[in-house]
Amino acid sequence: MKLYEKLLKITFFKAKDTKWIICVAAFVIAMVSMLLTSANSIKLSYLQAVNQTPQYDFVLENLNDEQKQKYENKDFWGSSIEDITCSTNVFELDIPDSLFYFSVTGLTGNFEEVYSIDLQEGHCPENEKEIVVDSKFIENSGGSYKIGDELVLSVFSVQEKVYHNISYEIVGIFGAKASAGAEVYAFCTLEGAQRALKKGNMDTSYRVMITAAGKNQEMLEKALSYIEAKDREQIGIRFNETRLEMNGEEETDGGGAVKVFQVLGILIGVVSGALLFNMLQVASGNKIQQIGMLRCLGLDKKQLYQCYLLNLVLYLLGAMGGGFLLSVILEKTIGNMLFQRFLKGFCLSQYVELSFQPSLIAFVQAGSLVAVIFSVVYIVLLRKSLSYTPVEAVGSIAEGQFNIKVKSKKMDKVNVVTFVGQRNLLRNKARTFYTGFTYFVTALLILTLSMVLFSVDLYDIDALKKSNLFDYEFYDDSLQCSLSQEMVEEISKLESVATVECSRRQVYEFYQKKENIGTYNEIIDTRVYGDELLQRICKENGLDYQGHESEPYYLLLTKNNTQEQQIVLYNQNGNELKIQINGNVEQDNYCDYGGVTVTLLMNQLGAEALFQDDYCYNVLYIKAESKVQCVEQVKAYLEENQINMVYSDLQEMTQDAKTQLGSIVCVAIYLMVCICAMTITNIICNINVNVQLRKREYGILIALGMTRKKVIQLIISEIAIISEYMIILALPLALVISLFFISGAGQEINVLKIIGAAGIGSGALYGLTYLLCYIKGNRVFDRNVLRLLDKE
Amino acid sequence: MAYVSMKNVKKLYTQGEDDVHALDGINVEIEKGEFIAILGPSGSGKSTLLNVLGGLDVPSSGEIYVDGRKINELNENQLAEYRRKTIGFVFQSFNLLPALTIEENIIMPILMEQKKVSMEFVKELMKVLEIDNLGKRMPSQISGGQQQRVAIARALANEPQMILADEPTGNLDTEISTKVVSLLVDTCKKYQKTLIMITHNEEIAAYADRIIRIKDGRVEKENCLY
Structure with a gap:
């Protein structure tokens, strides 16, 4: 027992990298736990809603x-x-x-x-x-x-x-x-x-x-x-x-959200694995010599396995403990805030109230996943470390397995940073590959998310499609007022009014019958538009109004995808009126009102045919010459004629709608925050691999007379070359994935925006890498060069 | 004025609560082209002396002049330039760059100086040190003795004025040690370099023009084998 106590002291408790390993592993556990908690919260919320409602057969x-x-x-x-x-x-x-x-x-x-x-x-x-x-x-x-x-x-x-x-x-x-x-x-x-x-x-x-x-x-x-x-x-x-x-809702809504999290959870898992691999690679590199020395002293492989597996258990215990604390803090602060701000918009069901529900199960799942990845990577690297002979390990010859087939180029007038950097990358293919792979995965995620976030319209689509043809909509909710044609013409003559369109809403003189299902009078809504506007509506719905201006023209607005050729209305006397429908439309972006089942859009002639002498209006769509004056003048006219109408400012309503975020974008923002945190950690680990393992080399270069600035340039150039190539490699795949998300969000693909978004993502990633290299380089090479050479 | 002049140089390390006087008032003068051997027991301050002279460390107090230039007041970039141009360091553990070939390792100081590489000179150097057939190999593929000769070649490649060798034969066997040292001494004499070497080996020290014995951070004796 005393032997293992001593060994643990050397290899674990007094090792410099122990804290770093535990912190990074704890961080990964906390991030994955937060992600799983979010997914589980959505699922649990739906299940609770299901279980609360009675189980009718x-x-x-x-x-x-x-x-x-x-x-x-x-x-x-x-x-x-x-x-x-x-x-x-x-x-x-x-x-x-x-x-x-x-x-x-x-x-x-x-x-x-x-x-x-x-x-x-x-x-x-x-x-x-x-x-x-x-x-x-x-x-x-x-x-x-x-x-x-x-x-x-x-x-x-x-x-x-x-x-x-x-x-x-x-x-x-x-x-x-x-x-x-x-x-x-x-x-x-x-x-x-x-x-x-x-x-x-x-x-x-x-x-x-x-x-x-x-x-x-x-x-x-x-x-x-x-x-x-x-x-x-x-x-x-x-x-x-x-x-x-x-x-049904779970399939299309809650279930969809959970599936999105599951897919992205796999990607996060890959990033986590890469991050853990990088970190453990640094650790194992430091341990090769240690293992070699212990073997030189007489320890056999079995004893070393036992010792280092004990280390593994201690790492995992430390990581789970730290991860638990960190996940509690993260979930109570950032996790809950992100969930409330972004993921609530993902729920479209009125039956379900989404709530963030931290649970021990999610933490255990996260901890188990990370523990498995950690253990597998650790054991693989441990086996590799133990595969060298003691002499190789002690002499660090194990690290010197370079590819010597790279030909030397001409060596005069060469930039020394480029010279050394290229050779380091090309001759240490294993390290370059691992660094490149982890960077590729990180770049893929960041580029995909940035393309989704920056190239989609962060607005409610329907709101965006509203045109600016109207500034104000005057209406009467009590449905008691009526404006005659003459009144509408007088309003249109007001100085501050540019154009007036009008309509009559919630028509009670006509109704639809639904026999055998429950007879009730279905209120119909009518909207009377001018020719120009009707043509717009037709075009937006794939129809053509041209040539129909001189006859009654009717469109049926319906959300349920029906194609009606004719509707039958009844008047108060029960007389039947058959209306031939010229077209079925799914959307009318020029009226904010909605709520009745049957909506008829028509031109002026259609209104005259339908209402005949009983023709009046209760809605005005006004385009103003002068906005402030227009409201005052129209209100004054209406008051004078004892017409009680309220108005809504369409531009203000559109602006309000613009602040809504689509559900896909909500999830993307949420994940961007998580992935950015992991990306920064991953880049730092990448830099550590390249700096920590090779600080002796850099010490040699400084001892030979290279300035610290040039050494930092060397580090930056090596990692920058890798990041450049990996960003270029990740771009096509990121583009394909982001197009999938963008089309899934029902948005049009804007090539320019995607290119711009890719540029922003690449620039941010590259800039972040550069900055972290610079900071790390300055920290490491702030030390005495002798310490780098391990001469102190 | 001597080429190298060290006046009351001290170096103090603090380890916890203890102060370690690695150098405790060193006064040494070295002429240009001299071969100086530094001997002393372990922990006497030999390596520290070489490190401060080579600009790898900064003395706590005292003055160091090399070719009329005060070394201990140079800033970091000036020290780097000093190490590039004036000093060639040969480490006990060779310290070759593992990703570069032998040839590339040797020319590194020249590239750092951004001078045009004279391959003729490099090849001549390699021939003198009997490593001319190893140019395309990697450090991990050659023996310790060969690595040390490569380190010597690297130290000489940029034609510095002074070579500092910290126990260059410490990791080599006797036969190779003798060969390496004689090559180092002959090469330095050939190119008229000042050579300061730390060694434990009295036989190797016998080659020197002068021997300086260090004990407890101070010069104990000079030019004496006992």
Whole structure:
């Protein structure tokens, strides 16, 4: 035991490189742990959301009243069904004298379980007059509502064109979900919902959510066979609805994020491996002589293996301990900040609230991965060190295995730095290869990320596509005002107004019927555009408006990829009106409003044909000659004519949208921070390999009369040559990978930007290398030359 | 004035709480072209003396003049120039650059001086030192004696005024040692270089024009074999 105590003292506790090895390994563990924690946090957040929602085995959707009554009856299904819950579709109830509204759902069953309501106060509704509301509403109302208060809401009757009030009693308040955004929710019983819908003469569709006893797939199939064939075509049926929905989102959203992390985790793992290899190569180089001397003293290989494997265990213990502390600090500070700032934007699901969840498992995974890489590299290098004879090791002849086939060039008038540098690189191929490989991997990552970050548009794409044709959009949310054609013409004559386009939104005179699914009146939205603007919209959607200016022209705006040739509208008398659709479009970048299912874009003639005498406007799109004056003049005109409209500044809205980052870019920024930290460490290790192992050589050069400045130039030139070549080699591959990411983000490929981004990345990497070489060189060669020669 | 003049040169090392007086008031004068052997027990300060004279270390106090130039007041770049132009150092452990061939090792000082390399002179040097057939080999491929001769050739390549040899035969056997020393001495005489050599070997010291014995950092005796 005493022998190993002494050996450990020499080889571990008193060795100069012990602290460095442990620190670097701990750092790598902490970085990988942070990465894994981020990936696991996304996955855990999704799993928590899935597990919180009730596990319905299947759901029937879009049922009308008659179907709902049939399928919510347990007797219909027989004994195979355990539980049935029923809910309405979401409908809106307005808060009078305000622009706000509730998204309301009526349901049977346990409210807290069905919709994961976090009831903070009170209780769930028990009769048709009770309602629970979102805590966001209570906050926004300035605390003017509390439990027990009456809440009067209004429902709009399409047929009567009036609002009807309906009152509820607030019996509970639930916590608003962050993922809900600005939307405000309320829940009531099924009867409570039907009370409101009846007042507004509205129909709704229903969902019936069924849990089967035993959750047996065969039994479910059998149960479904009860549903009549004709119903099955029209109603929506999904097995394992919640998990399917969650899984679906997990595949496209959370799952996608986790996969991105996993792929990049592999790259980080390679960089980590390279970093550890570099560091251990320095250590093993220092240890070759030590091992040789110990063997000369009589230690056999077995004893040396035992000694150095003990070293390995101590390294790993130190690294794990240090790594744990460092990972706790990193995760609490940078990790959490990066996650909140960038990765939250990756989540697109309203059901999921992403939260950074450090866990011991992620640390153990990271530690295990790094420990395996460390151990493999260490043992390989140890075996190599022990493969030399003691004399070779002591005499450092082991290091002198050079390729002698490089021919000497002419040796007169040669720059000594270039002379020595080239020979060092070409004749020590092993060292050059290892340094080059690690640099290649680092360059690949940095260049890829810089191309993604600097060449993509860091803006919300849709926001960018908005044109500057309008400065202001004047609108009336209450839908009560109307502007005649004459009024629009008068506004357009105002001095500060350049152009005016107008439209009429949320049209209640016409509606669509959806039979057999739940009859309800679908509000249609109309947008009336001038010819020039309509042509733009057509062009953006791959259509051509030219030649249609002299006839009614209709476009159907839809998000669900349908191609309709005709839509059928009904007026209040139930008369049918068939409208031929000239084209289907997916986007209208000139109107910020959205929210109804059916949107018709049309030209002036189309509006006249649709509305005939009853033609008026409630939206104005204004391009200003003078921005400040325009708002004042238009507002003055509207007030004078008792028209209550508000306006939004489109440029300000576009600017706000510009600050949003796409999800791919979010991940890229997050990873850039991690990879930059590892890159700096990797470059420092590369420099250490080339300086630490060869400081005696540099000492010789200084002793022979080379200035320290020239020695530093030599170090820089050697590493700079490697970095130049590796950057050039990594560029094509980085380009391919970044193009993959850029196209995945749905962005257009801009060659100039990519070239510029590659230049920035290369320049930054090269500059960083140069700087670190300079700093390291100055630190090392600040010492007495005798110490470099080991003469002290 | 002597070519080399050292006046009350001291060198103090601090190791923990202890002070080590490696040189404790050295006063030496050396003429141009002399061959000086420095003898003394281990730890007497011989290598330190050579190091401060060669500009590899800086004395704590005292003055060192070489060819009328005060060495201990030179800055780093001036010291580097001094080492390049004035000194040729032969180390005990050869200190050849492992990535360069023998020929390249020899011409290194010339390249550092950014002078045109006269291959004729280099080849002549190699012939004199009997290493003319080793030009394309690497240091790891030749013997210790050959390496030391290469080191000597390197020390002479830039035609310095003074050769400092720190136990050049310390790692060599007797037969080779004698040969190397005689080659070194003959070459220095041929090219009229001042040679200062540290040695333990009294027989080798006998070749010198003068012997300086050092003990405890001071000159004990001069020009005496006992």
